[in-house]
Amino acid sequence: MAPVKRLREAVDGFNADELETMKCELFSWWDTNARDLPWRFGRTTPWGILISEVMSQQTQMSRVVDYWTSWMGAWPDAASLAEASTAEVITAWGRLGYPRRALRLQECATVVAEQYGNELPRTYDELVALPGIGDYTASAVMSFAFGERIAVIDTNVRRVLWRTFKGKESFGGATKPEERKLAQALLPQDAKESVTWNEALIELGALVCTAKNPKIDKDPWASYSRFYANGCPNMGQRRTRPRQSFKGTNRHVRGIVLNALRSLADREQPTLPRAEVEQLWNDHVQLDACIASLDEDGLIEIGPNGSVRLPV
DNA sequence: CTCCCGTTAC
DNA sequence: GTAACAGGAG
Numbered sequence: 001m002a003p004v005k006r007l008r009e010a011v012d013g014f015n016a017d018e019l020e021t022m023k024c025e026l027f028s029w030w031d032t033n034a035r036d037l038p039w040r041f042g043r044t045t046p047w048g049i050l051i052s053e054v055m056s057q058q059t060q061m062s063r064v065v066d067y068w069t070s071w072m073g074a075w076p077d078a079a080s081l082a083e084a085s086t087a088e089v090i091t092a093w094g095r096l097g098y099p100r101r102a103l104r105l106q107e108c109a110t111v112v113a114e115q116y117g118n119e120l121p122r123t124y125d126e127l128v129a130l131p132g133i134g135d136y137t138a139s140a141v142m143s144f145a146f147g148e149r150i151a152v153i154d155t156n157v158r159r160v161l162w163r164t165f166k167g168k169e170s171f172g173g174a175t176k177p178e179e180r181k182l183a184q185a186l187l188p189q190d191a192k193e194s195v196t197w198n199e200a201l202i203e204l205g206a207l208v209c210t211a212k213n214p215k216i217d218k219d220p221w222a223s224y225s226r227f228y229a230n231g232c233p234n235m236g237q238r239r240t241r242p243r244q245s246f247k248g249t250n251r252h253v254r255g256i257v258l259n260a261l262r263s264l265a266d267r268e269q270p271t272l273p274r275a276e277v278e279q280l281w282n283d284h285v286q287l288d289a290c291i292a293s294l295d296e297d298g299l300i301e302i303g304p305n306g307s308v309r310l311p312v
Numbered sequence: 313c314t315c316c317c318g319t320t321a322c
Numbered sequence: 323g324t325a326a327c328a329g330g331a332g
Contacts, residue, residue, distance in 0.1 A: 054329090059328085059329095061328070096318075097319080100331090104330080134331080135330090155327075211325080212322065213322080246317080254316080
């Protein structure tokens with residue numbers, strides 16, 4: 001099928017001239033509003049890009065910058081991260097959340113160091129096969145690190161495109177085929193432009209076309225948006241199924257245990273005796289279940305007398 | 313679909 | 323108090 005026809009089907013109601021104008025206005029907005037993040041504008045390696053993307057999964061960018069900077073200082077490439085102790089890596093991950101990402105990142109570093117000669121592979125298929133690297137991160141590395149033409153689809157892109165061109169919210173769950181089709185149809189043909197397009201769309205979703213209270217007066221696409229024109233239907237409605245509140249969940253308890261271990265990581269014997277472990281959480285049934293799951297995940301090691309420590 | 317962390321902003 | 327956050331894996 002001809003590209004032009006595919007485009008028309010995916011974004012009916014928007015003609016080519018209009019889309020070209022929107023692209024220009026988006027790029028213009030990007031030029032003056034892009035945040036000066038340390039991994040942007042060619043200041044780091046592909047590996048540095050990958051680290052920034054993994055740290056940014058489900059985590060606000062403002063919390064990532066300092067962690068990324070010190071992390072890259074300690075382990076500037078895959079080989080150096082692969083050689084670090086797991087305890088060091090988990091400790092350096094600090095309070096970024098979802099510490100399994102740190103484990104996957106070190107596993108990823110080992111594969112890159114050993115199988116790819118310490119250089120990230122340059123194909124989507126090889127990247128997405130790496131530990132902790134899914135569709136979004138593989139696409140982001142292909143686009144932002146290697147400049148390849150590929151649609152990068154995250155929660156921001158889904159929200160911005162679906163709102164603007166379909167006039168509706170993109171609700172939670174996995175990316176739908178229709179959303180992917182739309183993103184691919186709109187992606188500029190020129191590779192360099194496609195990279196800017198991806199970066200700018202994500203930035204627009206993060207700064208302006210936000211989930212709640214979008215800054216319509218600052219949105220370069222405000223006059224084109226079917227969502228705004230329709231009065232932002234269903235905005236603020238739950239995007240995902242109601243979840244348990246964080247307090248008292250296994251995630252909460254696991255976090256408490258890991259935080260206790262991180263805090264004594266610089267001691268001579270960084271091991272928490274069973275007696276001190278039991279003081280971390282009253283419900284010992286839940287506590288032991290969490291300790292078992294942390295052990296299964298490889299985030300901790302259980303000693304002979306029920307003591308606990310970070311993996312060596 | 314559910315679980316996985318910790319913080320922010322509403 | 324809770325949805326959301328540059329998602330990924332089972």
